[in-house]
Amino acid sequence: MLEQFDKAFESRIRLQIMSVLAANESYDFSSLKELLEVTDGNLASHLKALEKEAYIAVNKSFVGRKPNTRYVATEDGIEAFKRHLKSLEKLIKQQK
Amino acid sequence: MLEQFDKAFESRIRLQIMSVLAANESYDFSSLKELLEVTDGNLASHLKALEKEAYIAVNKSFVGRKPNTRYVATEDGIEAFKRHLKSLEKLIKQQK
C-alpha cells in the first residue's frame, strides 16, 4: 500500500483542471471558471498551486483587444498527473 | 463536468481506508495503522470522519484479553465509495 498519490491532485478542483488541460492542451481562465463553477479567486489560487509545482504554465495574450489568459499543462504536469491516475486506477482495480 | 466527487474521500488516507475495508470487510486499528504508516491519532481522526458520514462502523471486542477494534464499511459507505471511484474512472477515461 505504498501508492504514490500526488498531494497536488488531492483536490477535486485541481484534479479537474489537470483533466481539462491534459485533454485540451490549452484552456482559458473564463472557460475554466464556467466549466468548474468556481469563483475566480478560488480558481486563481488552485491554478497558482499547480503553477508553483510547474505542472501548468500560463500564456497571456490579447484576443482582439481583450486580455486572454490561457493555461497549458507542462510535460512534468502531464507525467505527474498520469502517475497519479495510475495509482488511482490500481486502487480501483483492487476493488474488483 | 458535473462529476460527483465525494468530499469524504478527498484524502489519500481515507481513500486507502475505504479501499482496504471494501476489499477486506473488516480490519483492525493496529493493522490499519501499520499498513498506512500513520500515527494513531491521525488514523483515529480519519476513521472518525468516515464514521461521522456513516461510511464505516466500529466493532469493539476482545481477542484473548486484549481490546481489538475492528472497522467495517457500511453499505452506504461501499456505495458512496463506488460512486466516487466511478467518477474517478470517468475522469481517467476522458484522458485516453
Place this chain on the structure above:
DNA sequence: AAAAGTACTTTGAATTACAAAGTTATAAAA
C-alpha cells in the same frame, strides 16, 4: 510494581479552502 500495548482524545500549530471585496487595465456604451 514497573513497563508496555491498545485505542484512543486533546491540544496546538500549520496549512488549505473559500467567499467576498478590492485592484488594475482595457474597452465599450451613454
Place this chain on the structure above:
DNA sequence: TTTTATAACTTTGTAATTCAAAGTACTTTT
C-alpha cells in the same frame, strides 16, 4: 468623457482540515 463592463487577478478574513505530539484509561506482561 464619464460611466460601466469585462478579465484576471490579489487581498483579506474566516472556517475547516491535517497532523504530530502529548496525554489518558485500561490491561497485560515482566
